[in-house]
Amino acid sequence: MGMVAKDGGGYVTGNFIDDLPTPALLLDAATLDHNLKVMSEALPGPRLRPHVKAHKCSELARRQSKLGHRGFTCATVREMEGLARAGLGDDLLLANEVLDARRLGALDARVTVAVDSEETIDAAAMGGVREVLIDVNVGLPRCGCDPDRAGSLADLARRKKLEVRGVMGYEGHAMLIEDAGERAGIVAASMDRLAAAHADVGGDVISAGGTGSYACNGFATEIQAGSYALMDTAYAKIGSPFRPALFLLATVISRSSNYAVADCGLKALGMDHGDPTIDGYRVWFCSDEHVTFGRAEGDDREAVALPRVGDRIRVVPAHVDPTVAYHERVHLVSGEGVVESWPIDLRGW
Ligand SMILES: Cc1ncc(COP(=O)(O)O)c(C=O)c1O
Known part of the structure; x- marks a missing residue:
């Protein structure tokens, strides 16, 4: 563990991305x-x-x-x-x-x-x-x-x-x-x-x-x-100068010979614009607390390794608005460090 600090909400966050409990919303500074x-x-x-x-x-x-x-x-x-x-x-x-x-x-x-x-x-x-x-x-x-x-x-x-x-x-x-x-x-x-x-x-x-x-x-x-x-993958498709800045950090919790499972599912992701994406892999489906993903189409099965249990991955949501609304906070990150943690304070009605 890196150093830890208590923010205003009494929530303990690490100073490093690796210290964050998953799923966690990351915002690239x-x-x-x-x-x-x-x-x-x-x-x-x-x-x-x-x-x-x-x-x-x-x-x-x-x-x-x-x-x-x-x-x-x-x-x-x-x-x-x-x-x-x-x-x-x-x-x-x-x-x-x-x-x-x-x-x-x-x-x-x-x-x-x-x-x-x-x-x-x-x-x-x-x-x-x-x-x-x-x-x-x-x-x-x-x-x-x-x-x-x-x-x-x-x-x-x-x-x-x-x-x-x-x-x-x-x-x-x-x-x-x-x-x-x-x-x-x-x-x-x-x-x-x-x-x-x-x-x-x-x-x-x-x-x-x-x-x-x-x-x-x-x-x-x-x-x-x-x-x-x-930004999100739905908007990325129309071509614009804006880049995806929001990711969901997830941990691989299980693995089989041809797929892996990480700990973020449709309760952490807005799914109305479709499945999220995981760079280099193909998302099979999301369930409540899981995303199941495998090797990308056409990949050489021997050459492309699936992540191992315990590895961290970044999941890109298809629709940012509902994704953000599921989370209590977003972590502003730079490299491997957490710069600040901001409450999603405008949630609810
Ligand atoms: C009333 C209204 N204005 C503007 C927007 C544009 O938002 P965005 O830039 O996220 O597409 C929305 C999105 O749904 C909207 O409902």
Whole structure:
């Protein structure tokens, strides 16, 4: 064992990656810096409103804020509360609908909430929220009103004494399209819908976009990208300057002649975008607490050794957001060392 230290949560961590109990979330410090820097150069300051749902970590949000992104996008009330508590509440957007906004109205922060119905406008007004964006359905069948209803909802919000800052519309159906031209076309069509709504709503803010569209969405005044900081194998497929920074450290706990088993499974990994990957091997399947993997297709079975029981491996998640939400903390690592351990403090609802 290396030296050990107790952090704020009373959790004993090693100063070396080898000391960490597994499964453990690792965040490569240099890759994180690279991803944050590349995005900040592309979308400086308020052009980026980082979405914190991807990392749920106020320490990581602090890094984004230090790079000049003082406004944040959230998906849950808990994320809004956590950022306000961390002193990062200059301009928080809940890009999601809520029917009880009282916890938001009580925050010591600038709070804006997405609304797409009479009910959510009432909830914002009754909860003491002062500012809203009209959320528009731009093609993803999720939240958002039809573009032709946006103007009348804005009028209603104003009658309820809410400040309407503008519109938002998330083109999530375009994000993972591998063909860049096809993706850009769908983003453009989505932004046409948002532009029509914005013409009726007014306001300075047009909030949209994500990691898959940050480079081709020139219409939005601010981009809500989140995954770019950590990345995952699903986003890696569309080709971008961002690199996978998040890994799950696991220990090989069993081995057979043609496969090995490590101690991380679907309770430690978001699986909705498919199986995780393990460099040099082929993942067979995940169960609750196990990942079973074998030699990669075409490998010479004699030449490629499977890891031995006790070996540590790195597993790359297919979808970062739900993966992070399973864990209490993430370890910032450099080489073999643990630099810092950050709580995933924005988890829950
Ligand atoms: C409302 C909203 N905005 C933006 C994003 C973009 O996030 P990412 O950059 O992780 O794709 C998402 C992701 O689901 C979202 O739900």
